[in-house]
Amino acid sequence: MKIALGTDHAGYAYKERIKQYLTAQGHEVEDFGTDSAEPCDYPDFIYPAARAVAQGHCERAIVLGGSGNGETIVANKVQGIRCAVCWNEDLARLSRAHNDANVMSIGARTVSVETALKMVEIWLSTPFDGGRHADRVRKIAEIDNR
Helix, strand or coil: CEEEEEECHHHHHHHHHHHHHHHHCCCEEEECCCCCCCCCCCHHHHHHHHHHHHCCCCCEEEEEECCCHHHHHHHCCCCCCCEEEECCHHHHHHHHHCCCCCEEEEECCCCCHHHHHHHHHHHHHCCCCCCHHHHHHHHHHHHHCC
C-alpha cells in the first residue's frame, strides 16, 4: 500500500518511527515532511498529504502533530477525505471498520510511540465493514460533494 505521511515539528520523531515501520512491512511511503523538529506550521504538510489520497496518488495517509486535532481539521478540508483522530487501538479499528477513514491523525503528545505504532498496524489491517456503515459513508460523501 502507498501511504502518505505528514507532520509538524511535534510529530516529527513519531513520523520517522512510523516510516521505518511501514517500509519494514513492505509499504511504500511518500513523506510530505516536515524534515526536522524545528517549529513549523502543520497545514503546510498535512494538506499535501491529504490531497495525495484524494487525488489517488496514495491509498491512505497518516498525519501527526501535538494533539492530532488541528491536523484532522486540515485533512478534512480536502474533498473526499475522512480523517479520524485516534488515541487508542479501539478508535483506530472503529475509524476503519465503521467510517472507512482514509486518513488517520495521531497526537504525538497524547500517546506513546508504541501505542502509535500499534494503532497504525490495526488501522492498516482493519477492513471497512460496509453494511449499515456504507450508507453513512455515502451520506458523508454526498455532503462533501455539495
